[in-house]
Amino acid sequence: MSPLQPSADRSRPSPATPLEEGTTVTTPRFTLAAAAVLTAGLATTLPVLTSPAAAADPSGLGWVTGVVVDRSGDPVEGALVNVLPPREIPEFGMLDDTTDRWAVTDADGKFRVRQDRHGFLVQVCDHDEERRATCTQLTEADHLIRYVGPDGQYDSWLQHTDLYDASGTDLEVGTIEVQPTAKIEGTLTGARFESIQVMRLNDTKSLDGQTDGEGRFSIDGLAPGTYYLRAGGFGTVPWESDAVTIDAENPGHVAGTLDHGTTLAGTAVDRRTGDPARRTEIFLAHSNGDLIASLFTTQRGTFRFTGLTPGEYQVGVLRQGGAFILGSTPVTVADGDDRVRATVPLTRGASATVHLRGTEGRVDSELRDSRGNVLYPNLIREDGTATYPGLRRGTYTLAAKDGDGYGLRTFRVRSLRAAYDLGRLRLDKPLLTLRGRTAPHAVVEATTSDLCPVDTPFINGGFHEIEQADAAGRYVIRGLVPGEWMVAADGFPHNYTAVCHEDVKIWASRRYDVPLATGHTLTGRLVYEGTDLPVITNIGYEVNYPAGLVTNPTTEHPTRARTRGASGEFTIQRLPSGEATGGLAVTPRDEVWARSLWVYFPTQPGTAGWLEAEQQQLTVDGDIDLGDVELVLRGAA
Template identity: 20%
Template structure:
């Protein structure tokens, strides 16, 4: 009975022109079959095959036929196909080892796309890594490939007993090696050979079965310093990275401690751009130049200021408040104090809007519930309605307050002239003296006229 009623209901919906959407079971899909052989046309079993799309990859499993890999239920679209197998170089469909040069494979609904791929024997880059004293070292080796647009093609760790490493399954092409020492105080992170940037690294031209790249690390240099806010209070958990001259990013970095101090180790001697930033993006990223040698550590201190939202953002995310005390009418160029409440026991940072202008950092009171903001209103502040905003930064957890507070003020234009403390114009005595002289001269002239008239 229930089935009959359901069928009648469905017929009624059709009669009314209502379309019933298909379920996920009827979603469009296609199939892909890949046959993989070696150069002698022998099937290759145990390969790892992937359909590569911008949003990820789909692994194709081997079927019962040796060297044949198939997958059904593939969403229609354009893919690239790669294949890897032990003893063979990575291959992309289109007879290339370069991903960018791979031929697109188009999968259509209800159709099977059949492909054939030929794999060639692998090439290998291998070698040993020793420290600056020539002893085997346990560290990380990264491989960069021109076949991948000079992106990372692999990463391995050296054998701690002999410092050996190897990258297998490589196709012919150009490669570069980076030895990353994880900020070792003794040995420097560097590109093969003794280079500080990928552009300066030695190219390994891989055209045969294997190539050897041995690396002896250079003795490391370091850079130290401290990070504070504008009232000299230390900022912790600020990351300071050292970008080598000519590079776009850093590999070695240091994080500030509770005293705001940082140390960046594992550096090749040379020139660097330092970049100080915090993960929460509360403070504006700041850069500075520094140089270091093994004998003389580089030093650089930072004074950070917060990122200030626009006035439009302040109106959306900020919370209007009333200060505990302080004026509502102010004059540009003059100094004023407001006491504000804040339950974060760290320093507060103030700014004036319409255009955000940073005014400084201010400490909480002993209880950590209020702060006194004493600022000078910029002399060029336009007359009219403005806001004073304040926000705080949790130096313990390094998580900024979610809310930014603000209160309105009225700004009068800076005065164009200033009276002396007595309230009189300093130019008056001189003008009065001139008038008295003129009056005295007139009196003498009148007296002489009277004498001559007699």
């Protein structure tokens, strides 16, 4: 077979097996969890390399052979060569290093690796000698990672649209020429040991770097292309460079200045005495209340925020937690202001202390205001004592429970100068039970935290109980205390839409049904622009809904799916009815634990390109088949 011979027509996809929930995968080093958001794809430290055995393959698959050279035509000894099937293509190394699908080149640059039955690309990279079958980190490599397939040789898997088909015949790929890395260097004045990011032109991060103590930086390991740099935003004004185009012979040179913006310097004082408000957490927020930053005052009550831009702000105690009640002072930053000052008078609140008796095991608690809002969750110390500071005048209720019972104590604050001793609170009242119906095997949670809708700002409560319904959809949640609760249910992985119910009043044991609607299904196939060739690896498609809906998917179980094998096909279930937007999955979601929802992003670290697809406005009132969704390669050199 001649070098780089194209495979058979992939409009008839090879039978790659998708990774579904519950599938067992042999991953001795690391799994797709480390690559779910795919910013690096690097493995954990492992023993020094021992080459895989070259035993006969019972599947009858042939070998891949070739030679790796540098730009001068000299053989590259010690390069790592991996055969990557669809589900591993974006990885920087092998998921399973016990196979013979990887090898290290000999003194003549030659290699021999086993084919993969699902179809494959050949990956060549500098070998991290301290890790088995793993590429050297981008910024430490002498050569770019090289991908070889029927389309040719490229520095990114995104530039490939086809895979080699597996065969019992050996495949000779000929000479693979690895390329030197490119870099961007320069000085960012005023940026001491500052994080700096190399960005693609679609505003996604390609690589991380850092300045030294003088603001100098050199970010290596980049593929040829056009990028820009971004820094600041944490105590400084966000900074971006102009676009810069680089290759190995023409590094990028960038110079800039990190502007520290306007400084807000001030003093927080006790409104009654004028004394400094020492070691008090002070918040800076936009005029609409959106928080920007917080810090603690000094022993003199002083504070200092930097990086402000012209606009309206408020500064003060904006979250419950200290000796002072909530209060803030407005601040205006005008054009040209280098420094503004503010004195923030704060009102010291009352405090209340309670002592718990008769507790068994773990104790959960919360202090509520007269409207039921949780002010302090779980402040109880090991000795069973809790003190709640910063209370304004009004009525409060303390709720606490252990594994056997609960107690409530309602009290009134009449004087801000008082320190109330609430005495002893016994947890001797029987805990409440919530029971009802939902979807079969759905998970039902009851919490006093504010989690509904799921995409609104989170407010923590002190109580949270979770149970799973049985096959008939019956659920029972024990261990509750009187109050207003959020009750929610999620039928994942079954085809039901999630739902949350706010302000469910539970003053005694009761029934409460949480019915789940059957979800709609969306299907489609990701193909390369102008072809019927499906995408070669498991990137994802996602459906998003307008914020603020009680039926919005949870952060743990977003409505997204990855393509199956090299078929390009995807299926998304659990879709609620309503208006939505469909598009490639590009948002990191750290809360996602279900392996079936892990996806690769349509980018490769250290490269300038990306795949994109047109977003689609959807009216979800039944099942939807999108047909072929075209992927367009952007930004690649």
